[in-house]
Amino acid sequence: MEYLREIECKSVHDNHYGTGNIHSVFVPGPVIVGAGPSGLATAACLKEKGVPSVILERSNDIASLWKTKSYDRLKLHLPKQFCELPLKGFPDHYPTYPSGSEFVEYLEDYVREFELRPVFNSRVLRAEYDESVGFWRVRSEGGEEYVCRWLVVATGENAEAVVPEIEGVKEFGGEVLHTSEYKSGEGYCGKRVLVVGCGNSGMEVVLDLCNHNANASVVIRDSLHILPQQMLGISTFGLSMSMLKWFPIHVVDQVLLVVSWLLYGDMSKFGIMRPKLGPLELKHLCGKTPVLDVGTFAKIRKGEIKVCPSITCVRHQEVEFIDGRIENFDAIILATGYKSNVPSWLKEKDMFSEIDGFPRKPFPNGWKGENGLYSVGFTKRGIFGASFDARRIADDIERCWKAEAKHLTAVARAFLSET
Numbered sequence: 001m002e003y004l005r006e007i008e009c010k011s012v013h014d015n016h017y018g019t020g021n022i023h024s025v026f027v028p029g030p031v032i033v034g035a036g037p038s039g040l041a042t043a044a045c046l047k048e049k050g051v052p053s054v055i056l057e058r059s060n061d062i063a064s065l066w067k068t069k070s071y072d073r074l075k076l077h078l079p080k081q082f083c084e085l086p087l088k089g090f091p092d093h094y095p096t097y098p099s100g101s102e103f104v105e106y107l108e109d110y111v112r113e114f115e116l117r118p119v120f121n122s123r124v125l126r127a128e129y130d131e132s133v134g135f136w137r138v139r140s141e142g143g144e145e146y147v148c149r150w151l152v153v154a155t156g157e158n159a160e161a162v163v164p165e166i167e168g169v170k171e172f173g174g175e176v177l178h179t180s181e182y183k184s185g186e187g188y189c190g191k192r193v194l195v196v197g198c199g200n201s202g203m204e205v206v207l208d209l210c211n212h213n214a215n216a217s218v219v220i221r222d223s224l225h226i227l228p229q230q231m232l233g234i235s236t237f238g239l240s241m242s243m244l245k246w247f248p249i250h251v252v253d254q255v256l257l258v259v260s261w262l263l264y265g266d267m268s269k270f271g272i273m274r275p276k277l278g279p280l281e282l283k284h285l286c287g288k289t290p291v292l293d294v295g296t297f298a299k300i301r302k303g304e305i306k307v308c309p310s311i312t313c314v315r316h317q318e319v320e321f322i323d324g325r326i327e328n329f330d331a332i333i334l335a336t337g338y339k340s341n342v343p344s345w346l347k348e349k350d351m352f353s354e355i356d357g358f359p360r361k362p363f364p365n366g367w368k369g370e371n372g373l374y375s376v377g378f379t380k381r382g383i384f385g386a387s388f389d390a391r392r393i394a395d396d397i398e399r400c401w402k403a404e405a406k407h408l409t410a411v412a413r414a415f416l417s418e419t
Contacts, residue, residue, distance in 0.1 A: 022145045029053045030150035030372075030397055031138050033127070035062045035118040037107065038377030038386040039154035041085040044114040045394030048087060051401050054148075055116065056140060058123035063107050065158055066100060069180040073208050074100035077200050077292050079235045083383045085110055086391055096235075127151060128347040129371045136372065149372050149404065150397055153346060156377035156386075157358070158338035164196075168314040175331040179205055182333055185212030191330040193217070194319060196311065198224055200291055202335030207296040209333075210305050217306040217327070220272055225279040225290035226297055227260055236292060240280060253278025270300050271307035287380035340378070348373065367392055372400070 029046065032039045035057035046053050061067060075097045076083050080090040083103070088110055094102055110116075123141040129151075130137050138146040161178045169176060179201055185193075185208045195206040198220040209216040227236050236256070243252045256279055267274065275282055279290040299305040310322040320326045340357025351359055351369030359366030363379040367389040374393045379385030 022139075023143055024145045024147060025054075027052075027054045027146050027148040029148070029401070030152050030374075031056060031136065031146045031148040032152040032154050033124050033138070034154035034156060034377070035059075035120075036065060036154065036156055036377065037063065037085060037383055038156055038390065039118075039152070040107065040110060040114075040116060041387050041390035042152055042154060042376050042393055043116050044088075044110065045086050045390050046397060047114055047116070049394055049398040049401075051394070051398055053152075054146060055118035056122040056124055056138070056146070057118045057120050058141075060120045062111055062118060063104060065180075066104050066107070069161075070100045071179065071182050071201075071205060071208065072100075072184045073204065076103060077229070078237050078382065078384070082235075082237060082241075084387065085383070086387050088113060097229075124345050126345055126347060129373070134371075150374065150400070151372060152374045152376060152393060153342060153352070153378075154376045155341060157340055157380065159341040159357075160339050162336045162339050163334060164336050166196075166311055166314055169332070171316055172314050172332065173316045174329065176334070177331075178334045178336070180338075185209040185214055188212060188214040188331065191215065192328060193331045193333060194219065194308065194327075194329045195333045195335050197335030197337065198222075198291065199335065199337060200289065201337075203291050203296040204294060205333060205335055206305055207294065207299060210299050216304075217308050217329075219308050219311060221310045223273040223275040224288075225256075225260065225274060225282065226264060226267065226272070226293050227256055227279060227290050228263055229292040229294055231259055244280075249280050249284065250278065253280050256280070264297055264301075267297075271309065272300075283380075289380075351375065364388070368396065372397075 029052040032043055032053050032055045035055050039055050040062065043053050043055050077097070079096050080094055080098055083098075084090060090098065090106055094106075098106070121142065122144070124138055125141055126139040128137055135147050135149055136151040138148065138151065140146070161180045163178055182205060188209055189212055192215045193209050195202050195209070195216065195218045198218055202218060206216045206218040230236060231239055240252055240256065243255065277285065282288050283290065296305065300307060308321055308327070312320045312322050314332070317328055317330065318326055319329055319332070342352050342357040343354045346352060348369070351373055352375070353360050358378050359375050363381060363385060366375060366378060368374055376389045376393055377386040379389060
């Protein structure tokens with residue numbers, strides 16, 4: 001719609017937040033917060049249906065987590081066909097498991113193809129539904145206030161790094177960093193490094209350290225499932241999805257566990273306990289993803305990577321574990337994951353939990369709230385889940401868009417007349 005460009009150049013006086021002059025922008029379509037894969041996917045699906053949107057991104061580029069906070073050896077843990085965004089596949093020449101840089105290249109091509117233009121350096125400070133006018137007010141750090149009928153929360157599950165409080169860590173004296181700052185094991189040759197966390201990233205980082213001749217150890221505090229990334233040359237994930245079409249989840253879990261036992265045997269003698277629930281059931285009920293092994297367990301079995309229990313406390317270049325042993329380390333790398341930051345800026349209590357920042361309703365029902373509020377990228381099912389929700393959101397907004405188009409045009413004209 002041509003009037004959108006005209007509206008974006010207008011300023012009005014608005015005291016909604018008690019701050020005086022605010023540059024207000026009326027958006028006839030949705031505002032999407034976040035220019036990661038989830039936000040881009042939603043914007044592309046909307047554009048295909050003729051619905052304009054505005055993407056607000058806090059950093060100065062798309063997919064900032066992938067570009068600035070990922071390690072060098074990162075590859076997609078699932079085959080590329082399960083990581084495609086809607087409306088565009090990966091190039092045929094890409095490998096089955098694209099690297100982080102290849103995925104970023106794919107996202108940049110995606111943005112160009114669908115002519116998406118996020119508004120960068122626009123951290124959202126506050127978003128609130130204004131019942132008096134029936135619109136969302138989205139306030140950004142630059143002083144703009146976007147007024148819109150629909151709001152799509154696409155900041156995702158990995159907005160902020162989780163840094164746990166560990167007793168005595170300030171006295172450690174060596175390097176302590178989160179995996180968001182880790183790039184490569186190249187600088188750790190000969191050093192004693194402890195990786196805290198045993199998800200897919202933690203297990204891959206400790207393998208990278210070992211491959212660079214560091215004396216690597218990993219803290220495995222809880223029970224976990226380890227599965228091969230591929231079975232008989234076929235993606236374990238893909239094979240599982242295929243079997244679920246024909247068999248109940250507990251049967252598929254039994255197949256996966258048999259394969260795991262055949263390949264890895266009794267892992268308890270290495271300090272790794274299997275959960276009581278099967279890998280797929282655990283993922284479904286708790287959102288806990290099994291580790292898709294790319295070689296880490298072979299190093300553990302050979303004794304090249306040491307498994308450690310929970311940490312009791314940290315002292316000067318020493319770590320005491322829950323079993324009483326004390327070991328010396330030169331560096332600690334926290335593979336402790338990320339968290340949602342939605343409660344810090346979205347002033348809404350019904351759809352999103354104030355505790356963890358996730359939709360209160362689990363997948364597949366957490367994508368839609370009240371008053372035109374949506375979420376994408378919170379399914380705990382990676383890009384596959386985000387793409388699924390992006391399509392549903394676009395379909396839903398399109399229906400509302402067609403029904404309310406005349407009303408929105410009138411609102412836009414009234415908005416212009418006041419400027």
